[in-house]
Amino acid sequence: xxxxxxxxxxxxGCIIIVLISATIIEKLYGTEFAVDTIYRSSGFVILWxxxxxxxxxxxxxxxxxxxxxTFLLHISxxxxxxxxxxxxxxxxxxxxHLRENESVTTFVCSDSDxxxxxxxxxxxxxxxxxxxxxxxxxxxxxxxxxxxxxxxETGQGEVAMNKIFSYKGYRFYQSGYDEDEKGTxxxxxxxxxxxxxxxxxxxxxxLSILLFFLVSNTKYRFLLKKASSRTTxxxxxxxxxxxxxNQANATTTNQDPKVxxxxxxxxxxxxxxxxxxxxxxLQTVAKDFTTKLYGKPTYRGLTSEQVFTGWIFYYSxxxxxxxxxxxxxxxxTLLEINGAYxxxxxFMNPLNEYKLNDAINxxxxxxxxxxxxxxxxxxxxxxxxxxxxxxQMLKIFPAKNACADAIEVTWHSQGDNxxxxxxxxxxxxxxxxxxYIHEMVVKKDYDGILNTLQKIKEYxxxxxxxxxxxxxxxxxxxxxNQLTYTRPLAMGCIAIGILGFIYYCICMATxxxxxSQVSTSLIVLLLIVFAYLTVNISLRWFISTHLPLSNGxxxxxxxxxxxxxxxxxLRKRVMFLPFGFLICGFxxxxxMLGEANPQITLLIPVLTSPLLSLHVVVIxxxxxxFAFMMLNGLTAVFIYFSGNPQRMQQVGKLQTxxxxxxxxxxxxxxxxxxxxxxxxxxxxxxxxGWDPKEVWALITMLIYxxxxxxxxxxxxxxxxxxxxxxxxxxxxxxxxxxxxxxxLGGLHSYA
Numbered sequence: 025x026x027x028x029x030x031x032x033x034x035x036x037g038c039i040i041i042v043l044i045s046a047t048i049i050e051k052l053y054g055t056e057f058a059v060d061t062i063y064r065s066s067g068f069v070i071l072w073x074x075x076x077x078x079x080x081x082x083x084x085x086x087x088x089x090x091x092x093x094t095f096l097l098h099i100s101x102x103x104x105x106x107x108x109x110x111x112x113x114x115x116x117x118x119x120x121h122l123r124e125n126e127s128v129t130t131f132v133c134s135d136s137d138x139x140x141x142x143x144x145x146x147x148x149x150x151x152x153x154x155x156x157x158x159x160x161x162x163x164x165x166x167x168x169x170x171x172x173x174x175x176x177e178t179g180q181g182e183v184a185m186n187k188i189f190s191y192k193g194y195r196f197y198q199s200g201y202d203e204d205e206k207g208t209x210x211x212x213x214x215x216x217x218x219x220x221x222x223x224x225x226x227x228x229x230x231l232s233i234l235l236f237f238l239v240s241n242t243k244y245r246f247l248l249k250k251a252s253s254r255t256t257x258x259x260x261x262x263x264x265x266x267x268x269x270n271q272a273n274a275t276t277t278n279q280d281p282k283v284x285x286x287x288x289x290x291x292x293x294x295x296x297x298x299x300x301x302x303x304x305x306l307q308t309v310a311k312d313f314t315t316k317l318y319g320k321p322t323y324r325g326l327t328s329e330q331v332f333t334g335w336i337f338y339y340s341x342x343x344x345x346x347x348x349x350x351x352x353x354x355x356x357t358l359l360e361i362n363g364a365y366x367x368x369x370x371f372m373n374p375l376n377e378y379k380l381n382d383a384i385n386x387x388x389x390x391x392x393x394x395x396x397x398x399x400x401x402x403x404x405x406x407x408x409x410x411x412x413x414x415x416q417m418l419k420i421f422p423a424k425n426a427c428a429d430a431i432e433v434t435w436h437s438q439g440d441n442x443x444x445x446x447x448x449x450x451x452x453x454x455x456x457x458x459x460y461i462h463e464m465v466v467k468k469d470y471d472g473i474l475n476t477l478q479k480i481k482e483y484x485x486x487x488x489x490x491x492x493x494x495x496x497x498x499x500x501x502x503x504x505n506q507l508t509y510t511r512p513l514a515m516g517c518i519a520i521g522i523l524g525f526i527y528y529c530i531c532m533a534t535x536x537x538x539x540s541q542v543s544t545s546l547i548v549l550l551l552i553v554f555a556y557l558t559v560n561i562s563l564r565w566f567i568s569t570h571l572p573l574s575n576g577x578x579x580x581x582x583x584x585x586x587x588x589x590x591x592x593x594l595r596k597r598v599m600f601l602p603f604g605f606l607i608c609g610f611x612x613x614x615x616m617l618g619e620a621n622p623q624i625t626l627l628i629p630v631l632t633s634p635l636l637s638l639h640v641v642v643i644x645x646x647x648x649x650f651a652f653m654m655l656n657g658l659t660a661v662f663i664y665f666s667g668n669p670q671r672m673q674q675v676g677k678l679q680t681x682x683x684x685x686x687x688x689x690x691x692x693x694x695x696x697x698x699x700x701x702x703x704x705x706x707x708x709x710x711x712x713g714w715d716p717k718e719v720w721a722l723i724t725m726l727i728y729x730x731x732x733x734x735x736x737x738x739x740x741x742x743x744x745x746x747x748x749x750x751x752x753x754x755x756x757x758x759x760x761x762x763x764x765x766x767x768l769g770g771l772h773s774y775a
Contacts, residue, residue: 025085029736032082035075036726042071043723047716063714064135069112076105086736093235100229104698107222108712115215116140117710119199122148122169123207131212142212143192145172149180151201151208165198167208183210188706213710222711226698233691281326281345282338288470289329291477293502296484296492298419298435303493304501304567306332306420311505313412317405318365319349321508328505335412337465343368348405352398358383359402371406380406415439420480421454422488433488453483497567504563510616513553517609520549524602546601547592553608554588561585573640580615582641584608586648594652597681603655607648639703643696643721647757649689650728653682654754657747664744672743679743682750683731690728697721720760727753 042062050058062068080102089095118140120131127147130139149168167183171191181189189196193216200209283289293307310332311321321328323345335342346365350356358379359370373379383399411417419435423446436442438458442451457480464472485492492498524546531538561581564572572578584607591604660678663671700718705711712718731749734740740749 028078028082028085032075032078033730033733033737035071035078036730039071039075040723040726042068043719043726046714047719050716059714064112069109072105073109076102082736093232093239096228097232097236100225100232103225103228104222105225107218107220107225110221111215111218115218116213117215118212119209120146120212121207121209122146122167123202124148124150127172142194143174146170146196147172148208151205153201153205165201165208167198167201167210169196169210183208219705219711223702226702229698230695233695236687236691281324281334282341283326283330283334284337284465284473285470286327286330288473289327289333291474292333293329295420295477295481296422296488296498298422303435303488303491305498305505306418307502307505309417313408316408317349318347321505323347332412335409336418337462339413348402348409350402352402354383355380355398355402358399366402368406368409378406415458418458420484421457422484422491423450423454424487433491435488500563501567504560504567507560507563509556510612513556514609514612514616517553517605517612519609520546521602521605521609524605525599528599528602543595543601546605547595550588550592550601550604553605554585554592557581557585557588573644577615579640579644580611583644583648584611584615586645587611587651590648590652599656599659600652603652606655607651639696639700641696642692642699646689646692646696647761649685649692650750650754650757653685653689653750656682656685657750660743660747661751664747675743675747679746682746686728686731690725690732693721693725693728697725717760720756724753724756724760727756 046058046062083098118131118133120128122128127145129142129145131142133140147170149170151167154164154166164184169181171179183189183196183198185198193214195213197211199211293305293310295306296303297306297309299309307329310328314323314328314331315321323331344367346367348366349364350366359366361370371379380399380403384403415438419437421436422433423436425432425434436454438455442454461473461476528538561572573582587604587607591600594600656678660675663674701711730737731740739745
């Protein structure tokens, strides 16, 4: 029995090591090499088969079937693996290309590039791209196809993003299209048995998880009863030093930048503009522009609209303003600047040559990733200014275009080549209005500017009334743009968390009760921060028309929100109020990395599935729970080394709290992974693609799953080992989220 247990968990450890190695190999040698040598190799399949067989025998030997829910939970994973093996052996995947009114009877296999026959013919009747109203951003790709079977029976269906067309076990997914929009590329998947078995495993897993929390005789219910007793603990004070100096190291200049009066600049921000393939206030462009260059939405007390219009109308003056933040030391050296901020003039040498030109041409081939990103980031900021100066950024002039089906609206900037058949008055209005505003800026005729801006807005509403956002959504976005309090909120949460943690430690060390005024104050502050984040997330949701969980900034904001909910729910447990503030503060700080390059965009079609929201929500919730466990572990470590005679009792109670969090955290991660697999299957025709983030999520799940097997792995019953494990295991969470995003890459690097 001991040998069987050793074999089972040793093989599981081997799988974890192989998966970690595979992601490193993929980074070094490419995805195709990693897939061919590891993920699709017979040795890898045999390893999974060995651990499954060994685990199954071990479960039977343990007579685990007597514990019905636990047995069902383990069996669900076996079913999923059987489904994966069935797909590996019998599944077929490939691509087929169709042109309008042409039929094909074969498709190209993805694994071998061989042509495989279809038991029917498929013909493309039509292909079309559906756009978000009033923008050039694709909302969906739709292929209408006709199937002709062996007995000349016919059927018609549509293939779109997140919409599968199935026929006799073959499933077709939208994959690509021809430039002339007369042809389409469909992904083909034939895997009726593998998918059915795998989905059965997913359903069984979900059912067993629900029963695990609902039935009264599970280990989780035992832990709840154990933790319900009054917790008294003594601890040492955790000294956390946060050194986040906010150096205003921008070089000052004696020349104040020329700007428009705030009222006039704000009127510019009230115009509609096509930006990031959506229609929004010009204020949003101004805020993004200023934040992108300077790192903050304001500069020297000036609003983002004043900065933005300053660059438009007073370009020569703003060229000497040190407001372009250069983070990378290599870029600073090339620009020959001492501080962190450069002027636009710093980008040119005395011969008026672009200083980064050679670096841009060379470093992409020979430089390190960090150097390459730093140079390209500086180059991007330079080109953003040039793009604005050219006038092409300001697509503020809509024009109706009559077409066969309906009236389309196209947005133009002054510098665009306008259609030859455009009405002369409209052509003159688009081409000359901004020049007229320039003249009034020189004359300081601000009333005339306001009047002209009002005429532009009236023109926008006349030409594009059918595609403009509602007034409520437009005003909501302007209000959202004013919410620039992430940094002070983050620092405040961290400060409150540290002070609260120290206070709780002092109370516990001296045996005093926490004053009700203190706990009440913390709860009130928590609710205030929660309300702010709720408004922030809700506004972003309302503006973007999708649940804001599509990038790093949004997911970190959501994780902060989840941390506050968990802290409130668990507020009567030891330390959870301070922990909530600490996690909220640190995740907000991380979200600021994304806020430096803010975007509120329409989702690409594959990301519009509601499964995306569920997938991200449950995984972010699991990460928040793992973070609480890690902080709980740190507390236990400091208690253990405090020398207090009661320390082992206190450490044991903290272990019980972490174990209570472990089960929902692990099960949320498992559910999130498998919901993501269903989403991938609906969108791409495969439920697992060995993407680095998929792999590391699986690694994290396997690592944390070790800790719930206390019956077999008795070492996890030792409180201090368990706490050290929760601290070290959290590294896998950090790699899953940050390491993949910034180092390993892959399909999930947008998250």
